[in-house]
Amino acid sequence: MSKNIYRQLNIKFWSDVWVVEQLNALDRYLFIYLLTNDKANDSGIYQISKRMISFETGITVDELENMWRRLQEKVIYLDGYVVFKNGINNKNYNYNTFKGISNILENLPEEVYPKVMEFVYIQQDLLDKIKKDLLNLKGLQGAYKGIAHNRTEHNRTEQNRTPEKPVKKIKYKFNNEQMNLTQMLIKKIENNFPNLINEPDVEQWANDIRLMNENDGVNIELIEFIINWVHGGEIQGKKMKENSFWSKNIRSAGKLREKRETLLAQIMQKYKIDSGILSETGKEIPQVIM
Numbered sequence: 454m455s456k457n458i459y460r461q462l463n464i465k466f467w468s469d470v471w472v473v474e475q476l477n478a479l480d481r482y483l484f485i486y487l488l489t490n491d492k493a494n495d496s497g498i499y500q501i502s503k504r505m506i507s508f509e510t511g512i513t514v515d516e517l518e519n520m521w522r523r524l525q526e527k528v529i530y531l532d533g534y535v536v537f538k539n540g541i542n543n544k545n546y547n548y549n550t551f552k553g554i555s556n557i558l559e560n561l562p563e564e565v566y567p568k569v570m571e572f573v574y575i576q577q578d579l580l581d582k583i584k585k586d587l588l589n590l591k592g593l594q595g596a597y598k599g600i601a602h603n604r605t606e607h608n609r610t611e612q613n614r615t616p617e618k619p620v621k622k623i624k625y626k627f628n629n630e631q632m633n634l635t636q637m638l639i640k641k642i643e644n645n646f647p648n649l650i651n652e653p654d655v656e657q658w659a660n661d662i663r664l665m666n667e668n669d670g671v672n673i674e675l676i677e678f679i680i681n682w683v684h685g686g687e688i689q690g691k692k693m694k695e696n697s698f699w700s701k702n703i704r705s706a707g708k709l710r711e712k713r714e715t716l717l718a719q720i721m722q723k724y725k726i727d728s729g730i731l732s733e734t735g736k737e738i739p740q741v742i743m
Contacts, residue, residue: 460489471526479512480523486510487528487535496554497537498561498569502633503530529572532565533629536572627663630673634680635659635706641684642704645695653705661706671713679709679716
């Protein structure tokens with residue numbers, strides 16, 4: 454579906470004293486996942502929900518809470534962001550790499566940025582390479598500008614550069630929870646039908662989830678429940694297989710929204726919901742406004 458992206462793991466990882474003495478096997482698995490998942494980037498700072506981490510690794514959210522404490526010397530989870538302490542330093546820099554990292558830091562929410570920079574360590578020699586004549590990055594004066602190129606070569610490159618395509622504007626408004634559910638749905642469909650799904654319009658799908666949430670009154674928890682019931686996943690602590698009929702017929706967020714009432718009727722019948730209580734488990738299921 455998408456372009457293959459590869460990330461490298463230093464072979465010294467396995468003999469690192471901190472890894473050997475402080476981490477158990479599951480901690481090491483989580484640490485490698487945090488380095489290599491599809492949200493990871495060159496800065497070592499990226500946004501991802503705990504629910505998505507749990508879904509992709511199979512580690513429960515409760516287990517993750519304990520594991521973060523053991524990993525906190527190298528990486529932390531801060532206000533929805535994974536932050537590696539030395540992520541910025543452990544790179545072979547060129548102009549484009551540093552420009553990308555600069556953009557990531559510059560676009561951090563104002564309330565998150567100072568917390569991130571308090572944890573992140575940036576080597577002095579890297580700061581010395583930051584030039585004044587590029588972006589005035591928050592707290593960092595300038596950005597790296599092609600150590601391997603002199604100014605004449607750089608100017609010539611800029612003159613011959615093909616004009617950049619205009620940045621695609623976001624057509625829809627949706628929040629992080631709605632986008633996380635969209636990404637979860639896409640991954641489940643890809644896993645169930647790897648050769649059948651077309652490239653999704655992620656923004657359109659996220660907007661369909663938003664409309665299902667905000668216009669149709671189906672709350673976030675119940676949308677997640679429906680997705681897991683259709684395409685397989687954890688429901689009230691039980692691992693469920695995909696629904697053989699609905700998983701084949703619901704391969705987009707739009708179709709999920711279209712069939713929501715039918716799906717809810719079958720779910721309510723199967724779980725015998727009375728006043729919002731699942732009789733099979735005795736646990737509450739989120740209410741839905743119909």
